[in-house]
Amino acid sequence: MRQAELTDSKPRLGRKRDDSRDPEILDATLDVLAEHGYDGMTIDMVAARAKAGKATLYRRWPSKPELVLDAVACMKATTLDPQSLPDTGTLRGDLIAMIKAPTLRDAERKLKVMAGIVSMIARNPELADAARDALVEPRAALNRIIFQRAVDRGEISADVDIETLIGIAPAIVAYRTLLLQKPVTREFMISTIDTVVLPAAGVRPS
Amino acid sequence: MRQAELTDSKPRLGRKRDDSRDPEILDATLDVLAEHGYDGMTIDMVAARAKAGKATLYRRWPSKPELVLDAVACMKATTLDPQSLPDTGTLRGDLIAMIKAPTLRDAERKLKVMAGIVSMIARNPELADAARDALVEPRAALNRIIFQRAVDRGEISADVDIETLIGIAPAIVAYRTLLLQKPVTREFMISTIDTVVLPAAGVRPS
DNA sequence: TATATACGGAACTCAATAGTTCCGGATATC
DNA sequence: GATATCCGGAACTATTGAGTTCCGTATATA
Incomplete structure (x- = not known):
């Protein structure tokens, strides 16, 4: 990616590049x-x-x-650690705990970047991979953990397809932001979780 | 939109513009x-x-x-009539009947056009409106009819939010195509209907 | 101290493209 | 038939922006 120094080992002459x-x-x-x-x-x-x-x-x-x-x-590096994941004991609790103001702002910026490069994605496989790795996968990885926990504790059936579940909310958020140009609020996220994600996971509305 | 003739009423001289x-x-x-x-x-x-x-x-x-x-x-004009809507008697039947090869091809082209203009959408409200009217709304209108029928016949509760339901499949399809760059097959659509849309509509898996 | 490279900034080259103009030919009105 | 406008096509202009080069200055090695 980055322009490599011509010869990495030699102590080159002159002022050093300011990596910061x-x-x-x-x-x-x-x-x-x-x-x-x-x-x-x-x-x-x-x-x-x-x-x-x-x-x-x-x-x-x-x-x-x-x-x-x-x-x-x-x-990709800016992503939250799996360490800081909430563990509330219920799937709904975990999903809602993930909706934080900084998370929403972070996601909004990422979506704007995404919007700025979608048209290139179709014609530049390298960029497509980078976008997937940096924008899609990190979020998917967090969701994967949360849903897997729900399976492990028997809250949802082991038959459900986790890969489908983890994509639902991101898809709805991306669609709403990029195509509908509507804001994604905390209320909207909770509503989406309750009316779409949890039903798909087979969780009975409490 | 179109460049108007300077004076529409006067019978202008010269060769006529070939509107075809x-x-x-x-x-x-x-x-x-x-x-x-x-x-x-x-x-x-x-x-x-x-x-x-x-x-x-x-x-x-x-x-x-x-x-x-x-x-x-x-x-917008290329959209199918509400006339040609299937009416199979069940929500699942109607949804699956809407998945036709020409429909998928048509949707694919529309999504590619969408991908080509998303970055402009955020900065051009006119284009955003046109895209919504031409690409989002027609499909939403058809889905609205199908879900409303299901409510009317008592197949799904009148409490569900139809506007949420009609956006689920389009969101998942757009996300899969534009961001994941994966193909949308008939099998994928059926799976999405069975594992996401119908559960969100409150239809028990048969 | 001499040399080499980094820095921010400005001036430059060159290719691409939006938009215009003109051509020879076709088709309309008067 | 004279005039005006259309057509597809090619030549042209003007602007924009990627990439390069050079400046004066700062900072590193030898």
Whole structure:
């Protein structure tokens, strides 16, 4: 991804590259990407927002597509640990505990980035993979744990297809945000969990 | 939308505009849009595919955004009549009867067009409205009828939120196609209906 | 201190494309 | 038949933006 130093081992001459600028530039890239989309984003915008020179960007990434690819891939790191997962003892409790204000904001930004690159995804397999790994999979992994716990404690049947279940809420949220352009509130999420996710999981409404 | 004749009433001089080219050009626009996305689409591509001159396009639409807007809006007309809706007597039967090969192909093209314009949707309210009216609403209208019938015949409770139900399948299909890049087969649709939509509607698995 | 590279910033090159204009030919009104 | 507008097609203009180069300055090695 990143432009490699020509020879990694040799102690090169001259001023060293300031690696702390990397995340700042990538973050600026995501901001511009979310606001303007892939084609609306220009390298000058990114440089300006990161208060960096264009030359600095091109010293680190060889092209716009690779910069974007790296920026998207690096969102993967921003994901919450499975450590911090709630464990309330019920599936509904766990699902609702996952709806936090910062989570919603984080998801909103990710969806805006997603919106900015969907049209490229169909034509750029590398970007498609990066987007899946950074935006879809981390959330799926958390949901997988929560549903598996529910199966283990016998709350839901072992026959249900967990892979189907973990995709329901993300699909509904993405559809609502990207296509319907409606806000995703905490109330909407709870309603979705109660009227769609839990019925699909075979949980009786209490 | 369309470039209006300067004065509609006066019988203008000269050769008349061949209105039969309009739908051909709009269809070419949708093809290119589906294949390359909004920014990847060039007017030359559209003209070439429609076997028309660029001047012909600009005589009819003032700009690229307006051409795209019109092309998207005109997909609305391609929708099936509510007349041709199946009426099998059960909700599950109706839902499954709606899955036809031509329907799936039609939906696939619409989703590719959607993918091509999502990034614009967030920044162009007119386009957002056109996309909703042409791509989301027609399908929602058909589903609304089917679910309302199920309520009327007492198959599902009158308490369920029909607006939520009609959005489930479209959301899952869009998510799978646009973000996961996985194919939507007839089997997948049936599975989705049985494991997500019908449970959310409160229909007991038979 | 000399050399090499990084930095932010500005100036530059070059390719692509939206939009315009003109062509030769077809088709309409007067 | 004269005039006006259409057609497809090609040539043209103007702008935008990716990528490069150079500047003066800062910071590293030798």
